[in-house]
Amino acid sequence: FHLTMLGESEFFSSPPRKAVRFGGTVTEILKKYKQGDTVDYDLLMTQLDDPEIKDAQIINWLQEFRDAVAQLTKDFEHVVSKILKLPWLSRSPVVIEEYLAFLSNLVSAQTVYLRSCLSMLVSSFVPGRIVIQENGVDISDSEDEDENLPRNFDICHRALQIIAKYVPSTPQFLMPILVEKFPFANKSARILECYVHNLLRITVYFPVLRLKILELVVEKFLKLDVSASRNDIEDAEEAVAEAKNGLSTCAEEGLFDMDEDEGKRKIHLSLPNDEMAHPVAERLDILMSVLLAYIKDICYDNGELALTRTKELYRDLIVVFDKLVLPTHASCHVQYFMFYICSFKLGLAEAFLEHLWKMMQNPNNPAIIRQAAAGYIGSFLARATYIPVLTVKTCFDLLVPWIHDYLDNQDAGTKAYCDVALHGPFYSACQAVFYIFIFRYKQILDRNLKKAFCYTVIERNNRQLIPVVRSSTGGDLIQICTNPLDSFFPFDPYILKRSKKIFDGIYRVWEDLSLQDIQVPQKITKLETAEDEEDDFLKGESLQNETIGITPSSLDSDSGISPEVVAPGSLDDYNTQRAARCVCRERRLRQAAAAMPLLVSNRPIQLPSSTGDFIERYSHLKEAAKSLQSKPVCKIDPKGLLYVHQREFATTTPRDGSVSILGTEDATTCHMVVLRHTGSGATSLGHCDGADTELTVSLMFNAVKSLSVGCDSGRYEVHLVGGFIDERSLSHRLTLELLEALNCQSENIHLETYCLTELNDVVKQNIHWPVIYGIAVNVKTGDIFRATFPDRGPDEVIRAARTFLGGSIMSIYNAKEEQLQIDPYQWKQFTAAQFWLQQTDQVILQNFSTSPLVEPSHFVTQERSVFRFLSRYPEEPLFPKGKNQNTEFNFLPPPPPTLVA
Numbered sequence: 001f002h003l004t005m006l007g008e009s010e011f012f013s014s015p016p017r018k019a020v021r022f023g024g025t026v027t028e029i030l031k032k033y034k035q036g037d038t039v040d041y042d043l044l045m046t047q048l049d050d051p052e053i054k055d056a057q058i059i060n061w062l063q064e065f066r067d068a069v070a071q072l073t074k075d076f077e078h079v080v081s082k083i084l085k086l087p088w089l090s091r092s093p094v095v096i097e098e099y100l101a102f103l104s105n106l107v108s109a110q111t112v113y114l115r116s117c118l119s120m121l122v123s124s125f126v127p128g129r130i131v132i133q134e135n136g137v138d139i140s141d142s143e144d145e146d147e148n149l150p151r152n153f154d155i156c157h158r159a160l161q162i163i164a165k166y167v168p169s170t171p172q173f174l175m176p177i178l179v180e181k182f183p184f185a186n187k188s189a190r191i192l193e194c195y196v197h198n199l200l201r202i203t204v205y206f207p208v209l210r211l212k213i214l215e216l217v218v219e220k221f222l223k224l225d226v227s228a229s230r231n232d233i234e235d236a237e238e239a240v241a242e243a244k245n246g247l248s249t250c251a252e253e254g255l256f257d258m259d260e261d262e263g264k265r266k267i268h269l270s271l272p273n274d275e276m277a278h279p280v281a282e283r284l285d286i287l288m289s290v291l292l293a294y295i296k297d298i299c300y301d302n303g304e305l306a307l308t309r310t311k312e313l314y315r316d317l318i319v320v321f322d323k324l325v326l327p328t329h330a331s332c333h334v335q336y337f338m339f340y341i342c343s344f345k346l347g348l349a350e351a352f353l354e355h356l357w358k359m360m361q362n363p364n365n366p367a368i369i370r371q372a373a374a375g376y377i378g379s380f381l382a383r384a385t386y387i388p389v390l391t392v393k394t395c396f397d398l399l400v401p402w403i404h405d406y407l408d409n410q411d412a413g414t415k416a417y418c419d420v421a422l423h424g425p426f427y428s429a430c431q432a433v434f435y436i437f438i439f440r441y442k443q444i445l446d447r448n449l450k451k452a453f454c455y456t457v458i459e460r461n462n463r464q465l466i467p468v469v470r471s472s473t474g475g476d477l478i479q480i481c482t483n484p485l486d487s488f489f490p491f492d493p494y495i496l497k498r499s500k501k502i503f504d505g506i507y508r509v510w511e512d513l514s515l516q517d518i519q520v521p522q523k524i525t526k527l528e529t530a531e532d533e534e535d536d537f538l539k540g541e542s543l544q545n546e547t548i549g550i551t552p553s554s555l556d557s558d559s560g561i562s563p564e565v566v567a568p569g570s571l572d573d574y575n576t577q578r579a580a581r582c583v584c585r586e587r588r589l590r591q592a593a594a595a596m597p598l599l600v601s602n603r604p605i606q607l608p609s610s611t612g613d614f615i616e617r618y619s620h621l622k623e624a625a626k627s628l629q630s631k632p633v634c635k636i637d638p639k640g641l642l643y644v645h646q647r648e649f650a651t652t653t654p655r656d657g658s659v660s661i662l663g664t665e666d667a668t669t670c671h672m673v674v675l676r677h678t679g680s681g682a683t684s685l686g687h688c689d690g691a692d693t694e695l696t697v698s699l700m701f702n703a704v705k706s707l708s709v710g711c712d713s714g715r716y717e718v719h720l721v722g723g724f725i726d727e728r729s730l731s732h733r734l735t736l737e738l739l740e741a742l743n744c745q746s747e748n749i750h751l752e753t754y755c756l757t758e759l760n761d762v763v764k765q766n767i768h769w770p771v772i773y774g775i776a777v778n779v780k781t782g783d784i785f786r787a788t789f790p791d792r793g794p795d796e797v798i799r800a801a802r803t804f805l806g807g808s809i810m811s812i813y814n815a816k817e818e819q820l821q822i823d824p825y826q827w828k829q830f831t832a833a834q835f836w837l838q839q840t841d842q843v844i845l846q847n848f849s850t851s852p853l854v855e856p857s858h859f860v861t862q863e864r865s866v867f868r869f870l871s872r873y874p875e876e877p878l879f880p881k882g883k884n885q886n887t888e889f890n891f892l893p894p895p896p897p898t899l900v901a
Helices: 026-034 038-048 055-067 076-085 093-107 111-123 149-164 171-182 187-204 209-226 230-253 259-269 279-299 307-325 336-341 348-359 365-385 387-412 420-444 455-463 496-503 573-593 612-618 621-631 693-706 730-742 796-804 832-839 841-847 861-873
Strands: 129-134 138-145 467-471 475-482 598-600 642-643 648-652 662-663 671-677 683-688 716-722 750-756 761-766 766-772 775-778 785-788 817-820 883-888
Touching: 026 038, 026 055, 026 076, 038 055, 055 076, 055 093, 076 111, 076 307, 093 149, 111 149, 111 171, 129 642, 149 171, 171 187, 171 209, 171 730, 187 209, 187 279, 209 279, 209 307, 279 307, 279 336, 279 496, 307 336, 307 348, 336 348, 336 365, 336 496, 348 365, 348 387, 348 420, 348 841, 365 387, 365 420, 387 420, 420 693, 612 730, 621 750, 621 785, 648 693, 662 683, 671 693, 671 750, 671 775, 683 693, 693 730, 716 730, 775 861, 796 817, 796 861, 832 861, 841 861
Parallel strands: 598 750, 642 662, 716 750
Antiparallel strands: 129 138, 467 475, 648 683, 662 775, 671 683, 671 716, 761 766, 775 785, 817 883
């Protein structure tokens, strides 16, 4: 990106040239136009529209417009627009120089046109369209492959620098235009390549914009990356390979194909070796090549590393990484810009690791960010060939003690049980350690150390699901066999063909263990283990002369094929077959773990990219939503009612003698979830606000499942209500989170009611409102209806304060004892309570509501009651000796609900 600021040309001050034209001078024409005489003005506009206009005429006009630039006020916006649409870039150098002079005069005299000038220049950052017509019909529409494109881009960048010379605030006005003009993701790779190239070029002469431009570029790249999964890209490549093989076979056998099929095969076969078959992957490949080339050009000067520039770029890239890349889970390639810049100097790699380490161990960071940071540490240390073993050992010296300290701190705590939702960073740190070790153990361990890995242990661990011990709604501890720790190694093999070449030599690929790594011991001593620890899959089989080796089946090879077990030649076929069974069994388990989707009309859903997409795909759900909305709002009496507050859920069965109605209200952006098993009648109602959505759904599902044990008939059904079209799109995000969480449970769940976001929205006086604020479910019958609740107890303020203080999702009902139970919680003195009590209702709404315009009238009253509660109990324990707060329900059936007028 070499660009120099050219000096002023003497041409700028040259006198107008003679040219044949009609009408007076521009100054006279503008003056007549203001006086009401538009004849010459209309003639001028016609001449500017003339596609056959000559260079000499354009020069003459531009020079006259320069002389009249003071008169080109907002009243003459139309004529300025005509000038800005002139095809000046394709003209002679003399026209270009005159046009640049006009632009500089215009923006310095009339800054009102600054944005229009910048927009015109940015629009020229992509190839134009060439349309060929025949008899008024477009017969060809393609991109302009003009060889002058690089020259045109140079001129546009020069124009931006000239404008900035006269208007120093140009970068401030330019950035929104760059965002606005960014081509859509479905545009051709050539258009995207040119635009991104020119964006990055701007950072050279407008360094103040570099961070914002990098954020824009990476954000767009991420959208492409997550829309083309690794499996989709590999499937597309396999389809092309199969097409090539199939055509070759047909040719050998002398078979004939239909012309259409033959044409399709020729298209496949015409792909160059470095072109991606997947269209989105092809665009991303080209764009990543541009970004990586930019990083190298900035950091290197004539083959020498420019350390100061490299550090400055690293600081900007780490900000972009933290803001956009680290929170993005499904990206496969974009994060490699950090992998690349860190390869330039070991100090950068160590700085990156230190940054990730601080992110991971900081308890104030969200758990998902800490887990992602651990994944990056593990993957980076395992894959980067430029990181020496000394650095790896240093990181081990940080990770391993942290893991042991974490365990020591949990031993005496109330949360000392296996639960990924509570201890996610811990499990991710452990996984990072194992991942690093399996890649770099040869360098870490002494070569003389004996290594033995037993297939029985591997097989047992493959089948062992992480136990999540939770308190069931009946009050007993239950073990739920799930495996919610999602393995994410961000530097898994890079599969984009062009840009992949850049990582040759700095990326470590997985290598299966060689025969020298797998040693057969002379004697194997069978360890004495408890009966419940033995592998039932291997019971009764001899362990003598057994294969000793390891295959990390969680790590895919670069080819995308599951790694094979390497068995020594001296071992018999029995051992080889047994090793293969281990790998196959693990593969089946992985497939089974994802085989229980959310169903609509008995068919698995396709997870949508937007809520609108989901509604369009399953439009019949609108009828159920309308049916629920048409029901009258019932006022529910407190007898027999269990009210569920925000970030709570409650589960019970029709056999419950105390609770017949579960209800919740005040859902604006929040979503209300009813999960029911039709066989047992077990019903759970939750009020989700976007905090721990996946955990909420998992706990509700397991609560219903535990109360349905022994019921052989029936199915799981879910009803979703709430949200609206809010300004911050909180409802949209929560809807997508809920659908995704429901789609990954261990049993099929049937979506019966979908009244969310767009389907729960009504416009009143140009403001979007939720249609349904509250619902109730009759536990005995399963009926769901709209409801409001005069009484929201018991212990309404205690429960509201817990949510206000950031408490996590909580099951509030013990169905076995028929008691409402509030888990103990603690807080430090809330010194701002009195301050907030003195504020106006409007201030409280703006600061504590996600949707202040549509909150119910009692919202502020409830918030003030929480402030008074926290002021009254600044630090006093409400839960003696850490015990739950229990409330017994009276055994009376509820009266019939009354309709609200």
